[in-house]
Amino acid sequence: GAVVSQHPSRVICKSGTSVKIECRSLDFQATTMFWYRQFPKQSLMLMATSNEGSKATYEQGVEKDKFLINHASLTLSTLTVTSAHPEDSSFYICSARNRITSSDGYTFGSGTRLTVV
């Protein structure tokens, strides 16, 4: 089945530094990837949609200069949290759509727990 690998699973960084999260589709090509953020005991909120080779589309209220998304290939999308602050601490999850058989649905990474100290 379709597998999405997300790394790192946990990261602790100092305030003001940047953190990169990778989301990689292992056995399929993902034309579209989605990035979500989940605060404790809350639902998943869509941050942005990234399509291979084009700029990401951000949801209202999400700072595109702070959350940099790159989808340079059909198997890799990255989210970089720039100048991280404690309020950016959250659980970040990526999701990928299969290029060939989109009806297969959405495959999720295992998530990244970001803690900014």
Place this chain on the structure above:
Amino acid sequence: AQSVTQLGSHVSVSEGALVLLRCNYSSSVPPYLFWYVQYPNQGLQLLLKYTTGATLVKGINGFEAEFKKSETSFHLTKPSAHMSDAAEYFCAVSGGGNTPLVFGKGTRLSVIA
């Protein structure tokens, strides 16, 4: 646009009892509907999905859901709860194609021995 309402942020059942988690959706196009389960500090695992065809969908771990267009509902059921079913459950909807999933707020299921 799509949206999902999950009724009940917390549901508690006894082991062996029926599990019923409620989900109502709103969609301007024929919906694709999903149920996911999430264990603490983990990603999402797909339980089942409805795209087209049979309205009663069977998923993993004995769960099933029925798409009822007239009621705009997609409730999740399991005949007999197991302790391992305790987790957070999310209902989600999309408009198909490359549109993103829109999630409900989630329902935490507790199973009492």
